[in-house]
Amino acid sequence: MNRRQWLRLCASGMLVATTLPLTGCSTALPAEAIAAWQPPSAKLPLREWVLAHAILAPNAHNLQSWLVNLDTPDTIWLRLDPQRLLPATDPYHRQLVMSQGTFLELLAIAAQERGYRAEITPFPAGEFGQEVGDTPIARVRLLADASVRPDPLFAQILQRHTNRSLYLPQIPTAAALAAIRASVAGLPVEVGMVVAGEPSIAEHRRIAQQAWEIELSTPAPLLESYRVLRVGPDEIAAHRDGISLNTPLIRLLTATGLFDRSRPSPPESAAVRGQVDEFNAKIASTQAFFWLITLDNRRATQLAAGRAYVRAQLAATAQGLVMHPLQQALQEYPEQSGPYAAIRQLLGVHEAAHTVQMWARLGYAPPVEPSPRRGLAAHLRPA
Template sequence: MNDIGTQQAHQPVSRDTGEPDAPDLVACVRAATTAPSLHNSQPWRFRITPFEVDVYADPRRRLDVLDPTGRELLISVGAAVFTLRLAIRGAGYLSDLKLFPDATEPDLVARVSVRRPMAPTPAAEALIAAIPHRHTNRWPFARSVVPADAVERLADAARREGAVLTVANPVSRNAILGLSQEADRALRAKGRYRAELARWTSPHAGRRDGVPVTAIGPWDALEMLPIRDFGLLQPQLDRPAAQFEPYPTIMVLSTDGDTRRHWVNAGQALQRVLLTATWLNLATTPISQPVEVPGIRRLLSDGGAGKWAQIVLRVGYGRPATGTPRRPLAEVLVPDGSEQP
């Protein structure tokens, strides 16, 4: 049972029914903007009406080299959609979710409607409390084993959003890391990739998107983990080298299809997993290089069984990580009544 809302159509809250006012949807959108996104590109826009929020993909923020199909863009938007639903639940309301509600607006990814009041469950409150603390962690993790019950909670979080989270055994882990390193080398060999990486690495204060220097993390001294090298084109950075954990916990998030709807649902599942991990005091690092090279992504998927790998995750216990900046609401809100570009 989904504890933050439903995806079926129900009657939303109406001022004419005597129900309490809808939650502060501006605050809910502000929470949604904390969702993770590829290179912190924040590829979303929102339109607020009294009892609904329309969530748009912003194609201007798609990464042409890494994400030519827009798959990772929609995963990012899906993560924002889940966070929006969760924020509405935290405000004491159920919500409805409709994906791609208007065929004439292909960038309109989701419509979230406020339903009747209902107090959030303890499980929802735990996820809500985790929202401001979730950060990608690119630092070494402790050499501690992630407990089996925590792994099962993460897998259950993915199931609740229609995805599958598989924990790699030692043999699979080594194979996945090897494929990830191969993908990373293939990407770094592309001049256009390096240029795109440089555009999204923030070298100066005041920028409200991209990956700032404070979030890049150290070099992997043994070059075992394919941590994205955001300092690749910044030789002036004095980055320390560090030894990362030799036996990381690696998980693969998959969906039972590979359509735009599956990509959005993968983003929702990813955010539920990440927030669950945060609540369990676990650190996480999305590893997307192996699913950004089509041939390697096929090796991680099981097309015959209809399972498509969407993201690889590294999970463990790590030092606190620095968050990344967020754009002001004025940049992501579409005025009600205006035409979405």
């Protein structure tokens, strides 16, 4: 598609947006796609109740790669769904293991709310390598414990949403940053944050922008994202996962066959350049960055990093802040080697084993809708 066609379609999209009935081109997500964000009934059995909170965890590409088995009484077995991997952008499954950690942390917080302790045994059959297979990620036993106290972060589970929009020109307060840092105390992670006005902020922005452009210009990662794009209410409601796009323009482009998800858009195309410009504006609006570093990159450490990230995001939510992961520069495919090295250098990570597990935008922004969820039944599997 050339620029003239793109501009013509943009104009058509705006016309459609202003002339079609609101029910036909609303950008709101279908109700069934976000129904899981309603508080679960207190009448649910305990394991289902805590899992109804766990499936709201942030996760890579919103794949929701969680498989749960409840055949053993009072026990939850968690596995990584081998059908929901990201071989191009996450070739070593690091991000997806972190996503298992976010799930486990919300499960544990929800259990505490009911007076139970989640006894989590990571990788009871040993850590897996490159092949995921059927290796259990964790065995969880829910134990009644009179000493358990509710976690204040529980109140934020239904409020926490990843916010990818433009951020407001307001620097997070020192108290808010301290609360985020305190939320991960005791976990094996090093927390870092930087705010606008500090010398390194420009380099954070530059690396984020470069990494995003590389992702959009590299066919395999771009196609991997295209495969999980859900365009329009019908696709969003049918899948309830992936990356939801529901604007009139993208729906028009898809309906007319001018947005072909079977092949990558050329780097010089108006579609890619438009996404680059939009992302650059978002990065320019970012007033703070957040990161997590670990001393090694074992699977158990990746789980712990995921637990730390979701706690930090819940704490940020409690402070009126939002987060948006910038994982592109942390991804281990060859084309990202430049940004990968640059962010490690910027954050002072020089030991080979030390790993930047998370890097994210942090700031204030208008609220956004939650991301779709497939519902608990979609994750339950027999042994």
